[in-house]
Amino acid sequence: MKKLMAANWKMFKTRSEAEETARTLLSKIDGKIPEDREVLVAAPFTSLCAVDSVFGGKPWFHLSGENMYPAEEGAFTGEISPHMLKDCGCGFCLAGHSERRHVMGETSEFVGEKVSFGLKSGLSMILCIGETIEERKAGKVQQVIDEQLEKGLADVPAQILPERIVVAYEPVWAIGTGEVAGPEEIVEAHTFVRKKLEKIFPEKFNEIRVLYGGSVKPGNCAEIITLDNVDGVLVGGASLDGESFSQIVLA
Ligand code: PGA
Numbered sequence: 001m002k003k004l005m006a007a008n009w010k011m012f013k014t015r016s017e018a019e020e021t022a023r024t025l026l027s028k029i030d031g032k033i034p035e036d037r038e039v040l041v042a043a044p045f046t047s048l049c050a051v052d053s054v055f056g057g058k059p060w061f062h063l064s065g066e067n068m069y070p071a072e073e074g075a076f077t078g079e080i081s082p083h084m085l086k087d088c089g090c091g092f093c094l095a096g097h098s099e100r101r102h103v104m105g106e107t108s109e110f111v112g113e114k115v116s117f118g119l120k121s122g123l124s125m126i127l128c129i130g131e132t133i134e135e136r137k138a139g140k141v142q143q144v145i146d147e148q149l150e151k152g153l154a155d156v157p158a159q160i161l162p163e164r165i166v167v168a169y170e171p172v173w174a175i176g177t178g179e180v181a182g183p184e185e186i187v188e189a190h191t192f193v194r195k196k197l198e199k200i201f202p203e204k205f206n207e208i209r210v211l212y213g214g215s216v217k218p219g220n221c222a223e224i225i226t227l228d229n230v231d232g233v234l235v236g237g238a239s240l241d242g243e244s245f246s247q248i249v250l251a
Pocket of ligand 1: 008174175176178213214215216236237238
């Protein structure tokens with residue numbers, strides 16, 4: 001299973017800034033990426049084509065949407081369909097990022113609809129899960145992860161190829177705060193995710209990638225990436241700079 005080194009640019013960068021960052025990243029990592037790693041960039045809708053024009057055709061690269069609406073087309077002002085993402089070169093899309101859940105108010109059921117519709121439309125999906133600090137303090141980490149996985153993967157067909165589903169464990173309290181989860185907290189959560197995946201996909205749970213996200217930086221990535229059941233990282237802040245993300249990719 002190849003490790004997935006994923007960037008999430010959130011609502012940052014104009015087209016020209018995105019293209020420049022992509023060019024810097026490409027120049028630093030092309031020809032140096034280990035065989036067992038892949039790179040993904042989730043970019044704002046307006047920059048997807050610009051990023052695709054830089055990386056398009058690199059076999060180790062995946063372009064991703066940050067969000068989508070679970071319908072083919074229609075009267076959904078302001079929304080983007082999986083078909084439109086594919087048209088811009090995307091093979092992946094995020095679903096259930098904590099900012100979508102907690103700022104935009106998306107429910108686990110709606111996230112599950114996006115995951116199943118995205119898969120049905122031919123995208124691979126990255127389901128983001130994770131607890132808030134209040135939930136952690138209340139001892140509810142496993143309960144929250146269990147519910148988000150259960151509902152997020154509710155309608156995924158059993159025959160799905162394992163490489164088309166990625167789970168990203170991102171404790172909300174570690175996102176953008178500089179407060180990275182400790183190795184024990186990461187291993188505990190990822191082991192729980194793996195066990196839950198075993199119940200849902202008994203034949204392929206070991207081939208589904210589970211990423212860690214939350215204040216990953218060039219200085220802590222090398223340690224995180226070697227932890228048990230960590231199959232890659234999802235990086236926000238430290239991915240906005242091409243040089244910094246290149247160090248993470250090659251860590
Ligand atoms: P961060 O964000 O790396 O800035 O903590 C991670 C994410 O939101 O995916």
